Amino acid sequence: MNNQLYADILVEVPGMQPDRTYQYKVPRNLVGSVQFGNRVKVPFGKQKVTGFVVGLSEEKAVEKVKEIINLVDNGRLFREDQLELAKWLAGYYFCSTVKALQAVIAPALKKTTPRPVARLYSVVEPAQLPELRRQMTRSPKRLAALETALQHPGLNKRELASMAGVSLFVVNQLCAGGILKVETNLPVRDPYPQYRLTEQAQVSLTGEQSRAVQDVADAIRKGRHRAFMLHGVTGSGKTEVYLHCIEQVLGTGRQAITLVPEISLTPQMVRLYKARFGQHVAVLHSRMSDGERYDEWTRIENGSAPVVLGVRSAILAPVPDPGLIIIDEEHEPSYKQEEAPRYHARAVALYRARKSRGVLVLGSATPSLESYCRALPGGEYKLINMRHRINGKSMPNVQLVDMRREVQSGNSAIFSLVLLQKLREKLHNKEQAIIFLNRRGFKTLVVCRECGLVLKCPRCEISLTYHTDGRLRCHYCNYRVQAPKICPDCGGGQVGYFGTGTQRVEMELSAALPGGRILRMDADTTIRKGSHEQILSAFSNGEADILVGTQMVAKGLDLPGVTLVGVINADSSLHMPDFRAGERTFQLLAQVAGRTGRGDKPGEVLIQTHTPEHYAVQAASRHNYSAFFQSEIAVRKEMGYPPFAKMVRVLLSGKDDAAVQQAAEKIRTQLDGFVEGANGGKIMIVGPAPAPLPRLKEDYRWHIILWSADYRRLRLVMERFQRATGGAAPGKELRMSIDVDPMYIM
Template identity: 40%
Template sequence: MPDVYADVVVDIAAGNLDRVFAYKIPERLAGQVDIGSQVMIPFGKGDRQIQGFVVNMTGQPDYDVNKIKEISQVVNSELAIESQLIRLAWQIKKVYGGTMSQALKTVIPVRRQVRAIVERTYGLNPDHFAVSQYYEKIKNDKRYEARKRLIDFFLAPALSGEDGGVSLSMEDIKAGVKASKTVVQALVDEGILVEQTFRRYRSPVKAYMPPEAAVVLNEEQQRAVDDILNDTSHLVHLLFGVTGSGKTEVYMALIARILEKGRQAIVLIPEIALSLQTVSRFHARFGDRVAVMNSRLSDGEKYDQYLRAKRGKVDIVVGPRSALFMPFDRLGMIIVDEEHDGAYKSENTPRYHARDVAAWRVKMAGAKLVLGSATPSVESYGRAKAGIYSLHTLTSRARSGSRLPQVSVVDLREEFRRNNKGIFSGKLLKYMEEALARKEQIILFLNRRGFAGFVSCRSCGYVFKCRHCDVSMTVHTGGMLKCHYCGWEQPLPKVCPQCGSPYIAGFGLGTQKVEQLIYQTLPGVKVLRLDRDTTAQKDSMENILEKFRRHEGDILVGTQMIVKGHDFPNVTVVGVLAADLSMFSNDYMAAERTFQLLTQAAGRSGRDQKPGQVVIQTYNPEHYSIVCASRQDYLSFYRQEINYRAMMNYPPAVHMLVVLALGRDEGKVGKQIHALAAVVKDFAAKNHGGEMILVGPSDASISKGKDVYRKVFYLKHKNYSALIQAREFLEKYMRTSEYSREVSLQFDMDPMSVY
């Protein structure tokens, strides 16, 4: 038998080891090792045992076969990676950087093998003659009274005509007749009872809703379904529908047709908070063939959900980003709901975007990708306008009698002049009191995310921006305002440069503070709060949302997660407390995020037949993101935003690569980032003329975290392949750099936030 060799990627995230290593497959492992296998291998001079991934097999290695070591053993045989997912990992590494081992671990939603739950059942031997003979043998022996009772217990269904008798668990037997496990085992040993074992899969999916039939689609919905399924010229379809237009019904109709063809579907959702609602609806429609995957599951639940998908026991999986990599071999469709959401962008290396990786996967599988949103990303809508994606629109709410809510914009400058220094404007407080009197519910939304402070004038609303980058600046120690794109800084003035007012302050507000102020303003109301503090425990997020759905709370206070796709029919008032929190974050996507969040927030109100009210509180009511959101006017927003991006050379007008240097010695990190900027500038000049733009270097927005200093620069180019070349050049340069051991490098292609 000729020798067979495997190309193995070692599970070490180090640039100098980021290649394949040849290993011989010993005869004892013949038939066990395949492409995708996870294996243990001897590595290095000391033959240290480490894990690796088999990515190819060959009979002709490019090395001296006498020096090639043998694979030690196969591990996690049930978690072997499908060849399609290996190809996907290569593509992720090529575009987003990082090592191949990091890319491979990205496409494995489950990392650890977990003990299986095995259950046993017992049934009567179908050879009734043998059973009768044995019964005759023991019927007069008082030692076997328990055995006789047990045989009678099993014979009763058979004698009454039940086909095939019954199969019972040990618990069923103990409940039905006084017989111990010893007695049961004795009858198994005698051949009278037959023991069967089967694996029970842990499943977090519960039928929260009764089974339901498919609804009758309206004309727009049916047209979208037919056009998507019949279109043979596009892989990617953008479903652009107003909030409440019934996009989920379109998804389910599409999936029903996909399942009829014997294929499978993945449904991505941006937040775990949506899992309960979405999975419940899909489970009610499609039954037990629905799986769920998210980080809140236990290791056992994740493992069993993965195995069910791998073994073809499910046809649909629902979950956030990681669900994209479930091992479906008959994939027919991927749906990305709320495709605009930043949660689809990974914050860890490799920093992939699930929307774009989904497009690669459907191309490999010969499937379709559907992107759904009421507020499509500027990138996606631009691609649809250019004909790269197919565009399908839903212009009205699907539920009979439901209309888009009335939106009011409140100028907080006017509230301030009226001596209202509280967080609730007069109009919002009036609507809240009226809704509570009608026993209706309220959502109060605080649109902040992470590091989102800015500095503004309370009198006129002026926001301090960088004169070079047109992004808001943040206050640092020593009273300095700083831009985290280019590094430009200036002292914080004592008075507003626009109106001369001394009322200048950092802007920020927390959900806990809002909750306290509600109790002070509206005594006796029941408030539920949804934020990081209240959702730390497993299922706590789902429990809070279910409580609100059951009207165990009058007011729900929270951040972004409360406005993403939830359907609360009794909510008639939504208040956006401080629209400026997202609008003037130090981020080129701030206006887009603000428009999306405000539109999504407004979409939570008046989703049933009760009319809805939305109040947007802001110091900048004239800003186009707020004006367009208040009118639910996406097209006007898109036109203004795409012009701004083109003027400022921001994505999608260009692609952008973040180069982030990290280390514990600030001086070495600084020298390294400047050296990298200098060499890549020369590289760009030689290879791309003047087309590549370098911005920075500067300190990152969080310049130090956990005693690690962070410095950054940005590269821009219209062609992302040019940025891939620049990244590969920098990776190679770092391997021989003076500070390669003390300073590490991270990359982010087309970031969705600043560093």
């Protein structure tokens, strides 16, 4: 007779965050079935809730123990190391363990049973093809379908039809004629059937590339944890370095994860990986169906896909033994998840690489300040520089246009005279241009159009924004001041607001350049799915001369026909109420400046700005990262902002503005108490203030920001706060979120 068995269970209770396990009795009929990693139904209070088995014992921990109701699925959903990852996420980002675990195993929770799919195989052998070609000259469509089926065995009917460019009717005819046979089984759903073929590409590396591969390969061979910052200019061939490093790690029997930003996970990128590693690649992104994602997930877990290519959440993939983790464009803010658990993929990657003694490679042309700091001499990361483009082309010439002079000389239009002149030249030479509108900015920003002055908070060095009450406000510390009508610096009277829409740009452009064919790409013109690609392909086919758009047009910068890029308002992102505004502006401008001139003709970039002397604008125009870094790091140091400190933001939101403010004030008092009670380094705490986006949908938003160079002490404060509040907002209709290392303080 067995002893009674008890299970420790993490429960999911809606509206409550009990971050602990509860013990339940394993009923006799489930002994032997219930194991670590199971999902179960259990009673909790008066409800039935879902829980996860995280431990088993024969000892009863409390007097009254309820019984597990049933198992939800067959088999276990997670391993020990995945639970550990969830616990780390929960601890670092102040969320509940069950929430973190759900994020870690999300695809497994949405498991679906695949429907049998009819797959097609040719009955004809490739050797018979020449003979068939002669016989089928009168039916080119059937021949095309047959040839495609021979090249790509195992497609379903729809895939075959679309790939061969024929109708389903043609495919059905071939099946009926017995030329294609149909096999029905339960296959793994391959979201990229067209890339099934493996073509071993032989690419020779440049000197810089092979040195980079060498460095990383050495670390992989040693089997110890090591992190690299791969700082390479755009076009220096970082992807090829990644592929070679992955080959190295596969040779040691371990696996590799590559993360790319959502916008970079293009079919070309997938094709590159599939061409090199074939069926060993699993792809994970947000546009997949749950079923496709689950299948890829399973292939990763059982080791049949040791190469993972994906977006942010792929860092949580169940790779058994990651020997290499690569984060491309590591500076991209989209690596931060904006809902709980609010993790940054880079931080998770570092955790996983350390844990598995794996190698981490962070690649970027414009590294984040956080990462680059760690790559300085004596730092935790080793710096690898790639300074040259593989095609040997020089970086495009960048010219700054001082918009203050335009205003002084009487031109208050959107376009400077020199940009219009250049555009006319391009039209005349039948070359293409892109007009890039920097819209990351804020239309509530106040700027002097004559001297470029933007008013900043005297305490926080953050740009002030205009409010309807006629006052300027700091969104960090809530400092307020009357908005001036006359510029306090130059005495000029043209103090106004930023904010230029793409539509207005398009209108002014058509008026100034009669006969020029203009395409616009923004949120309005890309509502329909696929319209983004349509506009770009129309532009690349030469159906227009000028493409006007926001950040979205960045993808078009690689088009060979484009020889001029004009940036309308470089400053608007520069003065965002965010301490990273300078960094974001530099990254944006450097990206624009680095990617033009892909064709035979040299590229040209014109940047219009009210503050041409700003170091971020200056450095971007000269493709000089290190100059930017030196200036920016000095500012951060002076203000004590990250990377010299850890930052935590507490955000309150709700439908009643006054209630949200009151709750935020109460929390501030509470936090002050914990700050006083904790010994150690200085903790800065500002707010409550309305968030830079004071109203989102129906909700009013107030926040409090804390930062300190002494992260232990800050953690202690936050842990006490978390314990005292249970992570819940003080008020029924309110919500509270804690964001560690916030990326967007909006």
